[in-house]
Amino acid sequence: MKLLGIKLKILAAACLFSGVIKAQDFQGKAYYATKSKLDLGTWGATMSEAQKKQVQERLKNRLEKIYILTFNKEASIYEEDEKLDAISGATDSWGKNFAPGKQYKNIKTNTLKQNQEFYGKQFLVTDNLQDINWTLTTDTKKVGQYTCMKAVALVPTSDLYWYDFSWDRLRDNQAQNNSETADSLQTKSIKMSQIEAWYTPQIPVSHGPGAFTGLPGLILEVSADNTTILCSKIVMNPEDKTNIEAPRKGTEVSKKDYQEIVIKKMAEMRNMYSGRRGR
Template identity: 80%
Template sequence: MNTTFTHFLALVLTGFISINTIAQNFQGKAYYSTKSKLELGNWGATMSEAQKKQIQERLKNRLEKVYILTFSIEESVYDEDEKLDAISGATDSWGKNFAPGELYKNVKSNTLLQSQEFYGKQFLVKDKLQLIEWSLTNETKKVGEYHCMKAVALIPSTELYWYDFSWDRLRNNETETAATADTTKIKQIKMTQIEAWYTPQIPVSHGPGEYTGLPGLILEVSADNTTILCSKIVMNPEEKTKIEAPSKGKEVTKKEYQNIVQKKMAEMRDMYSGRRGR
């Protein structure tokens, strides 16, 4: 066992001892900045660099966001920092239909509750926490003042962004439905590579979004075209925040919510195509 890894094991043990002594009152807040690259595909190939830059600026409030993770030993709430949105004055009514809402996680009961609004209707998505089969490595680096270790995993892309919508996913689902009778075809599952950096200095199994299951708070995640980076951590703030699960909305599972969104978008597509053909 190398000395670096031994050092991290010592941090883990020290962290668990210190947190267990104050578990009843333990709470932390982690602030994350998310940045996503704009993928324009074939459409972007016809654009000039100036046009691409213009679109990037228009969509900045969708591509760059700040979230706050409030966590205890077992529970956490992850939600967008609405104060920054209000200051910018930016509105993105279309994008809000496919953005993640307030997310509550309980790592002890393996429970996820996420508040989602879709075209004026409120939903409460209730499901199990996403199962992530992490592979731990010996790679280390510092994120801010915290020593971190690297973990990697592969996740089905549709599970990673289940609250989002894409026309490609709709077309693929319709194609699969039409071809269900053909048992010779093997369904191809697109996977996304995840790279996460967690710190044993804060030994809680929480992280941004649905990322959980590591022996330390996740401070940085890279997945697909998105990077999530922790910019600040406040441990045991003087003013505690009550961690509450969202409770309003029609209760559905992730799969049921995806079906509702795709059905609605298919109806809108067909209605628009019908009008255009008149």
């Protein structure tokens, strides 16, 4: 009964706000701060706390970023606020190869179009939106001035971070091409990411930062693996409107195709480096 009451509150808020959406050229901007913890793995086990802190500070501009989500009723653009990097003079050319690019999402057409640059080549990754089977809970809390509700989900980690690269993925890919280990891979467990999201029915649009969409309200906070995304500011109906249009530049590929391109290139680089070291 309590969950039913929560759902009725969501519906009431959506009905109240829908009139505002239809009555004007509706648009909003949400500003998100992202923070990631650096997983140093076995390498970190040999480091002192001072060394770990030094590495963390050196990679701060990769681990802490600001993104802007510009949205209307059906579509959104999610992109990094690169002005901050320009002001600070921070550069991370290596990290940009594995960071999410400018992202267009359309809820109505279930479409994702995302710009990705990989070693100087431009790609336009075109696919469906990430399929997330959310479970709504009755938990509530305030994020800024907005009352939010909690939702949780489990998503395959490789689906969530398809633009990134890991040596484990390269090893699995090579093993898949080996007939002797193909059977063992079929029984290998898939790594899953636990997602906790907080959304507000006060802004009843199904948008959110990054891959996170599909809830009955704008997502203001997300925790997934080592990353937390928190909305710090929302501007409703800004005076300067943004054209929310799908990008067109770049070689069009699917998420799966893009992953294969990255894995192939990284394998080539590893083999080239190993060959030089063996001389």
